[in-house]
Amino acid sequence: MSSPFFDLTGRVAVVTGASRGLGQYFGRALARAGADLVITSRTFESLAPFQREIEALGRRAIPVELDVRDHASIQRAAEAAQNAYGKIDILINNAGCNVRKPALEITWDDWNLVLDTNLRGTFFVAQAIARKMIPNGYGRIVNIGSVTSVFGYAGLSPYTASRGGVKQLTMSLADDWGPHGITVNCLAPGWFRTEQNKVLYENEEWVAYLCDRIPLKRPGQPNDLDGAVVFLASEESRYITGQTLLIDGGISTGATRATVAKK
DSSP states (O other): OOSGGGOOTTOEEEESSTTSHHHHHHHHHHHHTTOEEEEEESSGGGGHHHHHHHHHTTOOEEEEEOOTTOHHHHHHHHHHHHHHHSOOOEEEEOOOOOOOOOGGGOOHHHHHHHHIIIIIHHHHHHHHHHHHHGGGTOEEEEEEOOGGGTOOOTTOHHHHHHHHHHHHHHHHHHHHHGGGTEEEEEEEEOSBOOTTTTTGGGOHHHHHHHHHHSTTSSOBOGGGTHHHHHHHHSGGGTTOOSOEEEESTTHHHHTTHHHHHHO
16 A cells, blocks of 8 residues: 555554454554554464464564453553553454354343443443553544444344444544544444354355345455555544444345345
């Protein structure tokens, strides 16, 4: 990316949930744009391969243990990130989980696991990092939502509730922290293959059905997210806050099109 606005050289980014999946996609994109990283996971050891990968790109990557369901862990991680580089410019608030069950089978514990991770964790991580950003008068917070932030799916009740909450939370935090020079936006991927949903992609019939519902006729590929995450983390997005950017191939606008066409 040759534009100086997309040059993240000198910027420090915290990426949560960076031991696998989308967190690693986001981290790679930021590192290629010049950012140094703090990468987090519940298990410190799981970060070593990704740390080596980022260092091979010529950027620094500091691994930090973080459990977003544990308030004390969040505070320790924020302090460690600040101490590692002396500042935090960017937060990619990505850590999340899912439970796939029909709504009638969801348990109290299922609900708490998903909401505590995806919504409560997102808020308190953002809060802890914003406290480090405010003295510098600058910050880019990117909360990771989902197409389910705006669209419902059967079998995903806690997940859709949590992601819808992330969208609303993003708008509230944008209003809170805008006067401090911090933008807060939500990046909402559509159907990308991850550890959470890989079993679905083993079903060729389901993949064909999915592609028929996506106007661009394919699931997302990792590099489809690169431009969006770097944009929201960069100076180019300086007057954009409180927004949800869907990277979904259009499924949120045409999800019933295939069904209608067959009638």
